[in-house]
Amino acid sequence: MTTPPSMEFPDPSVALGYASGRAVAEAASAGWDGHGAVAPSRGAVSYAWALVRSLSRLASDADIQIDPQGEVLLEWAASPRWILTVAINEAGRIAYSAMFGSARIRGVENFDGSVPVALSHAIARIRDHKATLASAGRSPGNAV
Numbered sequence: 007m008t009t010p011p012s013m014e015f016p017d018p019s020v021a022l023g024y025a026s027g028r029a030v031a032e033a034a035s036a037g038w039d040g041h042g043a044v045a046p047s048r049g050a051v052s053y054a055w056a057l058v059r060s061l062s063r064l065a066s067d068a069d070i071q072i073d074p075q076g077e078v079l080l081e082w083a084a085s086p087r088w089i090l091t092v093a094i095n096e097a098g099r100i101a102y103s104a105m106f107g108s109a110r111i112r113g114v115e116n117f118d119g120s121v122p123v124a125l126s127h128a129i130a131r132i133r134d135h136k137a138t139l140a141s142a143g144r145s146p147g148n149a150v
Contacts, residue, residue, distance in 0.1 A: 044076035049096030053117055054078035057094055060121045064129045067136075082129055084136035090128050104128045106135070 036045050058065045058080070068080040077093040090104040098117040102125055104110065115122045 039074055041074070043072075043074035046072050046076045046078055047096040049098075050076060050078050050094060053096070053098045054080070054094045056119065057092075057100070057117055057121070060119065061126075061129070064121075064126060064133070067133070082132040084132050084139060088132055088135045090132050092125065100125065102128065104132070106131055 037043060054070075058068075061068075065080065068082055071079045071081065073079050073093060075095075077095045080092045080094075081090065083089040087105055087107055090102065092100060092102045094100050094117060099114060100117050100122065101112075101114045103112040111124070111128060113122075113124055115125070
């Protein structure tokens with residue numbers, strides 16, 4: 007989701023909060039996807055917001071969605087084969103999966119208020135790859 011052009015947020019967590027609020031509002035009731043999806047719980051939303059605040063600037067380019075099980079998803083993508091997806095549930099469990107070209111990682115950790123080291127490293131890898139593509143003049147949509 008993108009922030010409307012008329013709205014400028016100096017702090018990335020505010021912009022992300024706006025995007026997450028829109029995602030939650032769109033999925034506020036059971037069956038929101040037309041196929042029986044679960045609405046996100048207050049706990050999942052609270053943990054996700056706390057994670058976004060902990061990530062600060064690392065979260066500025068994340069896409070926020072709600073999955074059909076009611077978990078909040080954050081996704082960073084540099085290209086089709088460079089992507090990181092993070093899901094956080096109502097108990098504060100963070101599950102992440104990333105693809106860095108041919109390399110892959112995944113893990114599960116409990117959110118304790120600080121960003122897991124493996125997760126911050128994964129975000130940095132995606133963002134670095136995105137910057138490399140941009141400096142080479144390659145579009146993220148068709149890069150490898």
